[in-house]
Amino acid sequence: MENRTIERFARIVGRDNVLSSPEDLAAYSYDGTFFEGVPELVVLPQTTEQTAEIVKVAAAGRIPVIARGMGSGLAAGSIPIPGGGVVVCFTRMNRILEIDVENSAARVQAGVVTSALQGEVEKLGLFYPPDPSSIRHSTIGGNIACNAGGPRCLKYGVTSNYVLGLTAVLADGRILKTGGKPIKDVTGYNLTALFASSEGTLGLITEALLRLVARPRYVRTALVEFDSLANASRSVNAILEEGIVPASLELMDQTAIACIEEAMHLGLRTDVEASLIVETDGSDEQTVVREIEAASRICRAAGARSARVAWDEAERTGLWAARRSISPSLARKAPNKLGEDITVPRGAIPEVVERLKAISSKYGLPIVIFGHAGDGNLHPNILFDKRKPEEYEKVEQMVREIFTAALELGGTLSGEHGVGVLKRPYLEQALGPVSVDVQRSIKHSLDPMNILNPGKIFEIKD
C-alpha cells in the first residue's frame, strides 16, 4: 500500500492504531481455520466516526475493507481473500457504553468480549444468553456478524434474537442506525436482522444495542454416559418430547471425550461411546431440579449407562470448559481437522449421526461428532493430514456428502459459523438460485463496488 494512503489512515486513528510491519500483517492473516490471506494494512479504530472515515478513504481508493474482531471465526470470514485490503480490527472498541436495567438492554461497542459483557450484566441480575464456545475470545461485533449460537440456543435462541439495534458503517462511509430499545418494532424492513449474519459484507458493525433477560437463579448440569451413540442421539428427542426444555443439550462422541480428557484431566470415562451434557435452569429451584432428574431418568430408560448431576459449581464449570475445548483439542488426534456446522430438524439427529458414521467408514477417515444436539446443530469434524494429498481429496468429497446428507434431511449448511469462504461453493445447492440472486442484489445495492469483505458468502464474479 502506498505510504500516502497509510498516512491518511494514520491521521484518522493515530499512528499507534495502524499496523503495517510484515510481522503485524502476518499476525492478521488467519482466523480459527487453516485459511490464510495477508492484508496490506491493519487499522484499529476507537469510534464509529473513525470507522466511517476509514471506509471513506478505502472507498476512494477501491481498497477492500475486511472487518475483524478477535479472529476466532470458523468459516474464514475475516481473512483477506484473494489477499490485500485493509483489515479493520475492532478489538480496541471495547467499551460497554450503557447497561439499562429498567429496559433490560445494553449498548456496547463492537469489540467488547462476549464473556466480559456477560460478567458485567450478571452483576446486575441480568443475563445475556448467547454463549458460543469462543465467549472468552470473540467479540460482540463478530458474534452478530456471524449470528453466533452456542449451547444455550436450545432454550434461549441465537445472537440475533438479542440484537435490538445496530450502528453500522456502510460502504460509502455513511453511518446507519437501526432499531432501538422497544422490543416491538415493525417500522420498515428489519435491517437489524439483515446485518446480523451479513459477515461484514453489507457494513461494518460498530455498536450494538442488546436485549437482556433476567438471570436464571438456579442451574443444574448432568453428565450422561452411553454405551451407544445411537441411544444418546435418540435420548435427545426423548427428553424434548417430554416437554422439558433444557438450556443446553450437548452431544459428544467417544473421540471428542477422549480428546478433552487428554487435554484437561477431568476424570471423564473414555470407554463410553457418547455422552450428553444436559443443563436445566430457571428461577425456581424445585423445577430446575425436577427437570434435570426427569432428563436423567429418560436417558437411563433409553439405555444410558449412568447419569450424574454435577456436584458443585467447580465441576459444572469444568464440564463446560471441557465442552468448549473439544474443537481445538482434536488437534491432539490429527494434524488437521475440518469442522462443519450442519443443522437438521432435531428429529433427524439419530439419522444424520448414522449417515455421518457411514461417510466416515466409506472414506476411512475419522469424523468426530459433537455439538448442540438439542437444536439439531452438529459439528462433525473430519480428522486428516493436509500434507497427504490423497487425504485432502477425500476430505473434499466427504464435506460434499455431509452437506448433501444435511440438506436431504431438511437441514442446512451452517447453524452458527457462517458461510465465509469455506461454505461458499455449496451456497446455491443449499439455497437455490432465486435466494442467492436476491441476496446478491442486496449486496450489490449496498456495496456496488464490492469493497466490503469481498469474496465472502458469494464467489467474486468478474
Place this chain on the structure above:
Amino acid sequence: MNIVKPAESEYQNCMRCGLCLAVCPTYREYLNETASPRGRVALARKGLEGQLALSPNLIEQMYGCFDCMACNDICPVGIRPADLALSMRHFDEQIHPEKWKQWLFGGLIAHARRMELATLPLRLYERLGIRRLVYMLGLNRLLPGRIRDLEAMLPRIPQRPLRRILPRVTKAYGEERYRVGFFLGCAQSLLFASQSAAALRVLARNGCTVITPKEVKCCGMPARSYGRMDLVKEQARHNIKVFDGLNVDFIITDCATCGSTLKQYGSFLADDSEWAERADRFRIKVRDISEFLDEIPLRKPAGRIDDKVTYHDPCHLRRGQNVWKQPRKLLSLINGLEFVELPEADWCCGSAGSQLITHYDASRKVLDRKLDNVEKTKAHILASGCPGCQMQLTTGLKRRGLSVRVVHPVTLLDESYGGANGK
C-alpha cells in the same frame, strides 16, 4: 556448530482457536494479535518455515512475551507458546550472538561474588544515608519517570549480602528431623536478605538442619530469558555438582523463579547423556519453601498478626510449579490474620524478569491491572513469594501512594513464630 531449532511439535499443531488470547496479559493491554500467544506462534512458525524473514522485529515479538505461561496452561492442544518464545530467543541468539549477553550472564550474573561487588554502590547509596537524603530533599522527583521507578523498585537494601552472613550449616532448633539444602537465590541474597534469613529460621524451627552452599551460581533464568541456553546448562551442571556433595533430602528455595528453573534442570539436560540422570535426581528434590512446609507437620505459631492479607500468585510458582494452595494454607495458620482472595490472583504482575525495564510501558499497564485488584481487597499486606513480583508490586503501590506491605508469606510465618527473637 549445530544450531538448536525449535521442534516442529512446538508449533505445528496450533489450531489458531484463539483461546490463549483470553489469558494473555500483553494481548489484554494491547488488544493486538501481534502481541498475543497465537500471534507469536504464527510468527515463529512462519519464520522457521521461511515464509517470513527472521527479522529483528520478529524476534522482538518473542521478547514481548512476559513468560507468565498462562497460554501454556490453557492450550487444549498442548502447545506451549511461552516456551516457544523462549526457544525462539535461543534460536536467534545462536545465529546473532550478542557480546553483552556473554559478559552479563556468563561473566557477571553467574558469579555471586562479582554481583556483590557490582551492587556495592547500591549498598553504599543506602548505607551512607544518600537515599534518605535524596528523598528528604525530594531529589528523587527530579529523576525521569522510568529511572524514578527503578529507584523506587529497590527494596531497602541490606548492608551485607545474606550469602556473606549466613552460616553454611543452620542447625535444627531441637531435634533434627530433616536435612535439607537451601538454594539461596541472587535477588534474595542481595536485596531480600531478611526474607531468606526468616525462611531459614522457619525451617530450623520445624526440625530442619539447613545447609546453604555459598558456591552456587545463578539458577539460570536470566540467561534463559535472553536465549543463552549454553550458559543455563553450564550453571545447571555447576549447581547439581554443588548439591550432589551435600547428602540432603530436599533442595529448598524461597524464590519462585529459582525454584521453577531448578525443577527444569532435568529437561534442560535431558539430551546430555552424562548429566541427564543426575539432573533428574536433582530435580525431584527441589521444593519451593511453601511446598515443603506444607508437606511436613508444622509447629503452630503462637504469635498473632491482626491484619488483613491477600496473596499474589507468582507465575513461576502458580504455573511454573503448580504451587498455589500451599502459600495460602501457610497464611491461614497465622492467628489473627484475615485472608482475602485477590481477584485474578494468578494474573501476571508485569515484572517478568527484565521486561519491567526493557518493556516498560507494557509492564506498567499489566501492573496497573494488578494494582486495581489489590486495591479492591482493601488488604494491608500483600504476600508473594517472588523477589521480581515483590519489587514490581512495591513500586506500583508506592506510586499510587498506597501503604500496603509487600512481603514473602514465609516471612509472615516467621514473624508469628516470634522472628529472630522467638523461640
